[in-house]
Amino acid sequence: MNRRSICITLAILGLAAASAMADSLDDQIKQKQKEVDALQKQVDPKVAPLLVDSDIRVWVASSILTTVTAAYNDQPNHHFHFGSTGEGGQIKNSNGGGVGCGWYVALEPNSECRPGQSPHSACGDLDAPKLSPTYHPDGSFTIAADYNFSFAAQVHGHVKGPAGPCSLLHPLPTCDCPIGGGAGTSVHAEAANVGTVTGDVQITADATSWLVYNVKLASPPSIHTDLKIDLQKPGGGSFTVQVPVDTPLPPEVLAAGNGGQAFNRDGELVVGNPPIVDRKYHITLTPANVKADATGYSVKASAEVTWLNPSP
Amino acid sequence: MAGRRWALAGMLCALLFCSACSTRTLLKKQKLQVLTNEQQYLVDLDKTLSATPNPEVTSQTSVFISGKTLDKILAAADNVQVPIQQIKGAVFHVDNVRTEFRDNFPIVTIKCWASKPNIKTRVDLVVSAELQPELQPGPPPSLRLNINIIRVVPNVRIGFLKIRLWWFVRDLVHAKLNNFVAGLPKFDLPLRQDFAFDAPPKSLPERIPTPDGYIDGNVDLPGYSVHGAIKIDRLIFLRDGLHVLISTDLSQRAQVTR
Numbered sequence: 001m002n003r004r005s006i007c008i009t010l011a012i013l014g015l016a017a018a019s020a021m022a023d024s025l026d027d028q029i030k031q032k033q034k035e036v037d038a039l040q041k042q043v044d045p046k047v048a049p050l051l052v053d054s055d056i057r058v059w060v061a062s063s064i065l066t067t068v069t070a071a072y073n074d075q076p077n078h079h080f081h082f083g084s085t086g087e088g089g090q091i092k093n094s095n096g097g098g099v100g101c102g103w104y105v106a107l108e109p110n111s112e113c114r115p116g117q118s119p120h121s122a123c124g125d126l127d128a129p130k131l132s133p134t135y136h137p138d139g140s141f142t143i144a145a146d147y148n149f150s151f152a153a154q155v156h157g158h159v160k161g162p163a164g165p166c167s168l169l170h171p172l173p174t175c176d177c178p179i180g181g182g183a184g185t186s187v188h189a190e191a192a193n194v195g196t197v198t199g200d201v202q203i204t205a206d207a208t209s210w211l212v213y214n215v216k217l218a219s220p221p222s223i224h225t226d227l228k229i230d231l232q233k234p235g236g237g238s239f240t241v242q243v244p245v246d247t248p249l250p251p252e253v254l255a256a257g258n259g260g261q262a263f264n265r266d267g268e269l270v271v272g273n274p275p276i277v278d279r280k281y282h283i284t285l286t287p288a289n290v291k292a293d294a295t296g297y298s299v300k301a302s303a304e305v306t307w308l309n310p311s312p
Numbered sequence: 313m314a315g316r317r318w319a320l321a322g323m324l325c326a327l328l329f330c331s332a333c334s335t336r337t338l339l340k341k342q343k344l345q346v347l348t349n350e351q352q353y354l355v356d357l358d359k360t361l362s363a364t365p366n367p368e369v370t371s372q373t374s375v376f377i378s379g380k381t382l383d384k385i386l387a388a389a390d391n392v393q394v395p396i397q398q399i400k401g402a403v404f405h406v407d408n409v410r411t412e413f414r415d416n417f418p419i420v421t422i423k424c425w426a427s428k429p430n431i432k433t434r435v436d437l438v439v440s441a442e443l444q445p446e447l448q449p450g451p452p453p454s455l456r457l458n459i460n461i462i463r464v465v466p467n468v469r470i471g472f473l474k475i476r477l478w479w480f481v482r483d484l485v486h487a488k489l490n491n492f493v494a495g496l497p498k499f500d501l502p503l504r505q506d507f508a509f510d511a512p513p514k515s516l517p518e519r520i521p522t523p524d525g526y527i528d529g530n531v532d533l534p535g536y537s538v539h540g541a542i543k544i545d546r547l548i549f550l551r552d553g554l555h556v557l558i559s560t561d562l563s564q565r566a567q568v569t570r
Binding site: 046047051054058084085086093246247295305 | 337340341343344347348350351354355357358361362365366367368369371372373374375376377378380381384385386387388389392415416516518519520521522523524525526527528529530531532533534536538550551552553555560
């Protein structure tokens with residue numbers, strides 16, 4: 001066999017081997033494609049319910065909302081404080097009856113309801129150390145908290161003098177003209193109560209945040225305490241009066257905040273190294289659909305991209 | 313002498329053909345690998361959805377970005393023209409880069425062309441590639457989507473004559489184009505790395521009614537803030553876009569008091 005024949009034979013054998021390998025790969029590719037197509041058909045009905053019909057969607061599990069309340073519970077200070085700034089009328093006026101012409105109780109101005117609380121003559125303090133959240137199947141969210149409440153005041157208790165004549169023309173004794181100034185004392189009074197408050201949490205979204213929440217108290221409308229105040233009688237002795245004080249719980253939004261942004265709305269697109277394209281963009285999100293259900297809370301938004309620098 | 317010419321010609325043809333075959337074989341192996349990856353993705357997806365029909369309930373948060381939104385960002389690469397540094401006088405032009413999402417790694421189609429005006433040659437190219445995710449460890453952690461070429465279709469125009477090139481030239485062009493694609497956009501998901509709830513302290517006026525009057529005052533409400541980090545649990549590509557499942561690691565900050 002001469003060299004020409006050997007070269008041609010080798011060339012043909014090489015070509016045949018390469019062709020055989022290529023055919024084997026073609027078969028493998030075809031088979032693999034078939035398997036992929038079959039898997040796709042199997043997956044189709046499972047995927048359909050997961051598809052989203054908006055540009056952006058953010059979903060938050062109900063469990064994360066309880067995680068946030070847990071973080072509140074872990075913090076050291078759960079104290080709410082009321083300090084008085086003024087008074088109208090009197091706390092209580094018996095308007096006669098009882099001892100002589102009666103008695104009244106009013107705040108002692110510019111005093112201290114408790115040491116260090118000047119000039120607040122009355123103060124209330126509530127501690128709610130633990131929030132217990134409940135997520136409802138309809139997507140609403142409530143919180144409950146056991147509380148300890150105390151109310152304290154520095155009051156002026158005044159017992160009026162006995163009835164007396166107003167003038168010669170009106171000689172009969174009346175409480176319009178009591179005899180003497182009566183007796184007044186400055187008295188510290190405190191009362192306490194425990195109970196449970198509940199609140200409603202509303203969740204929504206706006207252009208600045210995907211999660212905006214506020215908390216409003218739902219119940220009770222007020223916390224009841226009975227102030228027991230010892231009053232001095234003119235001429236000696238004392239008696240105790242009980243004054244009911246119902247401290248309303250604020251109906252306004254107690255806490256409001258937001259979950260920040262899910263996206264860095266400002267980004268940069270870089271192509272190539274060194275860059276062929278280097279453009280900065282801003283995404284504007286417009287929330288369109290807020291939905292809450294048993295699993296959590298979701299918000300969909302449309303997105304518009306604005307370029308901050310021109311293309312090269 | 314004639315025998316040597318025959319041998320040389322035969323060997324040259326064989327070399328050329330084998331060169332094409334080896335390149336073609338390489339491409340087929342790449343295609344097979346891509347299909348294998350796609351199959352694995354579908355197997356994992358089927359397994360996940362069979363066990364948990366709605367996977368997002370296994371996470372604390374999920375974020376969805378539609379393919380349409382990503383295309384709006386990619387539109388920045390439309391009609392970009394730059395000189396090809398490796399070839400004097402040649403220009404590389406990108407018409408557009410668009411995504412096609414499916415229940416698998418999404419395909420990226422890059423419509424581009426290269427030309428050398430002085431010899432009136434223009435090569436139109438349509439490059440199809442896949443996006444593949446790669447978790448980048450932090451801090452902060454991020455998700456990068458890399459591009460993997462799966463197909464290139466070129467046309468060559470020389471003057472008025474349009475020649476369609478298959479096989480050998482296409483394979484060669486494809487092999488060289490990997491260098492171009494390495495410079496194509498790498499997506500970094502525009503997700504925040506942190507997560508925060510903030511409720512500032514506030515003071516509310518309050519009137520307490522008493523039996524014969526009222527007490528005015530202010531109720532001071534403490535504020536608090538909760539901050540944490542975001543961790544990507546899983547990324548799911550579906551035909552509508554990108555679904556990212558996230559967990560948060562919330563830690564407290566010092567309470568902001570009145």
